[in-house]
Amino acid sequence: MKAIVTATVFVLFWFTCVSDGKRNVLVLLGDDVGFQFGCYGNQKIRSPHVDALAKRSLLFKNGFTSVSSCSPSRSVVLTGLPVHQNGQYGLAHDVHHFQSFDEVQSLPLILASHGIRTGLIGKKHVKPDTVYKFEVEVTEEEYSINQVGRNITFMKEHVRDFLEASRNDTRPFMLYIGIHDIHRCDTGGKLGDFCEKFGDGTSPGTGVIPDWKPEVYTPEDVEVPYFLPDTPATRQDLANMYKTYSRFDQGVGLFLRELENAGFADDTLVLFTSDNGIPFPLAKTNLYDPGQGEPFMISSPYQRDTWGKTTELMASTMDILPTILDWFQIQYPKYSLNGQAVQLTGKSLLKALAPNPGPAFDLVFSSHVFHEVTMYYPMRVIRTMGMKLIHNLNYRAPYPMATDLYLNPTFLDILNRTESGETLPWITTLDKYYFRDEWQLFNLTSDPYEQMNMADAPEYHDVITSMQTTLNAWLVETDDTWRCLPAGELEGNTCYPLYNGGKKGMGRNK
Structure with missing residues (x-):
């Protein structure tokens, strides 16, 4: 079967102005980072270093994660394969055995086999090490x-x-x-909900990070995203998060300065994004836009005409591996998983730097199975510029809450207000958040906040x-074991209905 997004044969794409020297890559991956940057329109936050990177990058207004959960998302970044195909179904904790x-x-194995030096500094959080082995690891x-x-500062020294x-x-x-920011910290600990006191130089017993000059915000200083309730609890929560954005932003500046000081700025491709959305309701672990959408930039030293521009x-994140292989002019290896040949369905983002990038940039897919082992809620998503379709395979169960999404001031305030019957200025309700339809279809042009499910609307039948x-x-091409659920049973390559002659699942014969 032919690939949906890109050709099944990996096509190399090269710029006309190729350096005679080494071509290097720097990937900057944030943790639970959303759009709280000036370059993405936030007027309340100070993010000079990320904004400076945007001025020397092509900034994607439509960047997306392939799965809104930490280990699964990182596995996709490093394999180019959705989690249902690469096997990293949930968080890489020993007790879960994901x-x-x-x-x-x-990616590190492929690059090493082609004589490229690989390094990982910061959060790894994927397993096994035999698959995700970097030559240099500081994790x-x-x-x-x-x-x-x-x-x-510690990270900068290892980057150097x-x-x-x-x-x-x-x-x-x-x-x-x-980078581990903007991830939440241990709840109720002395470091704060976002570890915003860690190394700030003013909180007793939390140490000092010499290169960090903390930016402190008040609840009145923040911009409350549309998907969160505008309450005092949420505003204080966001103010704490904003402080860690200053550490994140200044870290990005430090690392890019080290790249320049080492003499590599003029031959290094820089990719900037995050694993998933911010750690708040409707964002992280969700595949609504606040969880699926990500900041995304690509900076090529050989395509400076694209610097400072934005694109629709x-x-x-499934495109990162194809992009890096394209940059190094490396073919994706031929091999099989579970008896099926593996093919990339992402595309090289280097094509986005060209005048006519082609139709591969008009849709993305996402696939989620677990967060923690007790949080089973598989979802499959296709999103175009104007429409999004979510398939909730475990829709009969309540939507599970990740620990850091439950034990935080914003969500606990939602719980308390719901229980007491207080006013809750939120775009949804707790019941609607927990219980979702099997199919959710949103017209993102008329309904950008994904409030009106049109899955059963007759006028959207063909869509x-x-x-x-x-x-x-x-799902067939990527060998999704879940593709027949919840209404069918996968046997071989065939989906059989659970009720003879009844409603069929998504899957069809190959």
């Missing part, structure tokens, strides 16, 4: 996650060490920096049928 299949060919497996992911070693190495490099083209067909074809 990890990718041993045969998966990840939570060796250090405290706060030190390696939030202490931007990696780049200095690369100056004396004939090989190109790919450096992946996993759609980018996905939903077409989107279901396209989504199902992608």
Whole structure:
């Protein structure tokens, strides 16, 4: 079967102005980072370093994660495969035993086999190490996650060490920096809900991060996103989060300065995005736009005419691996998983830097299975510029709450207000948040906040049928074990209905 988004044969794409020297890559991956940057229109936050990166990048107004959960999302970044295909179904905690299949060919393995030096500094959070092995690793497996992911001075020093070693190495490099901000901290701890006191130099017993000059915000200073209730609890929660954005932003500035000081700024492709949306209701773990949408930038030193520009083209974290392979002119390896040949369905974002990028940028897919092991809520999503279709496979169960999404001031305030019958200025209700229809179809042009489900509307019959067909074809191509659920049983490559002659599931014969 032909690929839905890109050709099944990986087509290399090259710019006309190619450097004679090394071509390197820097990936900056945030943790639960949303759109709270000046370059994305937030008028209340101060983010000079990310905004400066935007001025030397092509900024995607339509960037998306392939799955709104930490380990699964990172596995997609590093494999180019959706989680239902690569096997990293949920968070990579030892007790859960979620990890990718041993045969998966990840980005660091592919690059190493082609003589490219690889490094990971910061949060890793994927397993097994045999699949996700970098040549140089400075991660939570060796250090405290706060030190390696939030202490931007500590991280800067290791970035400098990696780049200095690369100056004396004939090989190109790919450096992946996993920043742990804006992820929430241990609830009720002395470091604050977002670890905003960690290293701020003013909170007793929390240490000092020399390179961080904290920006402090009051509840009146923040911009409340449309998907959150505008309450004192939410505003204080956001103010705490904004403070960690200053650490994140200044870290980005430090790392880019190290790249420049090492002499690599003129031959390094920079990719900037996050694993999922901010850790608030309707965002993180959800595949509504606040959870699926991500900041996304690509900066090519050889396409400076694209710097400072924005694009409506759609980018996905599933596109990062194809982009990096394209940059290094490496073919994706031929191999199989569970008896089926593996093919990339993402596309190279280098094409977005060209005048006529083609139709591959007009839709994206997402696939979610678990967050924690007790949080089973598989979803499959197809999103175009104007429409989104969500298939909730476990729709009969209440939507599960990730721990950091439950034990936080914003959600606890929602719970208390709902219980007491107080006014709750929220775009939804607790019952609607927990209980969702199997199919959710949103017209994003007339309903950008995804409030009106048109799945059963007669006038959208042809639209939903077409989107279901396209989504199902992608699920078949990526060998989704869940593709027949909830109304069918997968046997071989065939979906059989649970009720003889009754409603069929999505899946169809190959």
